[in-house]
Amino acid sequence: MEVVLHYRPWQKDPTVLQKITEEALKEFPVRKLPSFRPWFPSHSCKLPFKPKRRPPVISAEEAEQVKHHLAVPETVCGSLIYDCTAVLLEFNSDIQAGQRIQAEYGKINSSSLGKQSENGSMKLRRSWSVSVPRSDLKDKILPLSRELQSILDNLKLHAFYRARWIIEPSTFNNQTLEDIWVKLNQMIKHNELPSCNATIQRHENQIWVFCDILYCEYVGSNLRKKLNLGGIMNLFVHRHGVIYSL
Incomplete structure (x- = not known):
């Protein structure tokens, strides 16, 4: 506890000031802190803890594969x-x-x-916009089309591989880049685009919307509808280029 004592200029005797301070502090009651008591009952906790299931067992071949993958980097x-x-x-x-x-x-x-x-x-x-996971969209998302699924099979791409929709001037439909970016931010803010994040590329006059391939068709159709886009939108995958158009 910190005590600040104010005194008049002519009252500079330290012994008098100390007595004044001691007398003032006597009026404050001294409370002893209670001993700590846990909120949980101690008798219900039995140590040591034991897992309900046994740990997984891997074969010697799988162990060698793990060692190999760890050694590659x-x-x-x-x-x-x-x-x-x-x-x-x-x-x-x-x-x-x-x-x-x-x-x-x-x-x-x-x-x-x-x-x-x-x-x-x-x-x-740099301008970025990131979405938040939303569980209630799963019922609205349909499975991938046969055309896109065959493309994934040929390229050996997983459904959770990241891709990006490219919104370029040919799709603006009499809108400016900033107008589309504002609308897109509102969509992402309200979690209308699952697994998405976006960036505006002003030097390219483009907007890139990144998403998992699993949701790309839903995201693409939603972008075209809500942003009032025209023309053809291309789905770009790193090292593979444009793999799909909408």
């Missing part, structure tokens, strides 16, 4: 420094592509994208 990486953006298209390390994007960025008004730093470099503002 060490030989591939070879270094403790790992760049998680190396395989992402939007973080392409190609020099010519980087110079082209920077040149296009230079043409855009800095007031709409970011601020100019002291050394003259542009600080770009």
Whole structure:
């Protein structure tokens, strides 16, 4: 407890001030803290805990496969420094592509994208929108069409592989990029697009909507309907390109 004593300038005798403080503190009651009592009954807890089921048993062959998979990253990486953006298209390390994007960025008004730093470099503002899982949409989502399922089988892609719908100028239908982005954010905010996150690519004049392939047809039809899109929307998968159109 901290005590602050205010006194007049001519009352500077420390012994007098100490007595005043002691007398003032005597009026406060001293309460002894009660001993801790657990909220749960101690007699109902019997240690040690034992699981209801036995642990899984794996064969020697499966154990060797696990060891092999654990050893592969060490030989591939070879270094403790790992760049998680190396395989992402939007973080392409190609020099010519980087110079082209920077040149296009230079043409855009800095007031709409970011601020100019002291050394003259542009600080770009990236716009992202992320969805929240929603369970009540499962009943509305139909199974994948035969056409898309055959494409997945040929490419050996899993249904939970990530893909992206590309909303480009040919689909705007007399709308601006920002108008579509505002509507899309409202859809994601209200959890109308399962497993989705989106980013606006102003330098490409495009919007990328990422989703699991399992929900891509539902997401694509919902985007076309709610955003009033026209033309053809393409579904892009990394390392495979455009695999499906809607």
